[in-house]
Amino acid sequence: MEEPSDGESGRGARVAVFIGAAIVLVSLCCCAGAVAAVVTWGDDAYRRLTHDRGDTVDVGQAGRDGAFEFTVSRIDCGVDQIGDSFVNQTAVGQFCLAELTIRNVGKRPATFADALQQAYGPEGDRYAPDSAAGILANSEQQLFQNQINPGNLITGVVVYDIPRDSHIAEMELHESEHTAGLRVTT
Incomplete structure (x- = not known):
């Protein structure tokens, strides 16, 4: 070779x-x-x-993301303060309160986290929830980090502190950070 x-x-x-x-x-x-x-x-x-x-629904309509069926019944903006005379929080801009119902339509317990629920202004600005204000707005029920068993339903309010000259045009709701999300248009 x-x-x-x-x-x-x-x-x-x-x-x-x-x-x-x-x-x-x-x-x-x-x-x-x-x-x-x-x-x-x-x-x-x-x-x-x-x-x-993801799916898209209007306020008042039910839609699903993962194991959760969400219904946003209304969104109220222009709220200056949340709480009572002893414990309260004042908005930097204005509070917008999204009243919603969450039903677990899956086969396993699932945890609702307010931090996963985003809101968008008319120009596409993304707003995160204000969890501290949300705790004050939900004094009768603990909505945040609440484990929901299959078939159970909870109601509550997710609170956003947004600029005074804006409003919520759309929400994006998630069962978990890995789901596609449900769009809710106002």
Whole structure:
């Protein structure tokens, strides 16, 4: 058997290095593109993906996400303060109170978390719930982090502190952070 000359083995090594460098370069470009996409479109891309998969209902209609069937009965904005004369909280802007019913239509217990329930203004601004104000608004029932057994139903209020010149145009309700979400339009 004849051994390759030094020129042939050197050429093979150069080709291997070239192919390896090309693979590394393509991988870096893909990673940079993914990072740029997340930075540029992050929430909007996620929101579009979940909206394409989730159901959409109007206020007053029932809709499902995961094991939960949600019904938002009404949304009241313009509230300045929540609580009583002893314990209360004043809004930075205005409080919007979303009154809802949650029924577990699944086969296992599931936990309702107010932090997963997002609201959106008319321009697409996303608002997170104000859990402290929510506790004051739900003095008769603990809505937050409440485990709901199959077949059971709870009612309560999710509170958002939003700018005075805005209102809630849409809500996105989730049973868990891994579900598509239910859109509720006002």
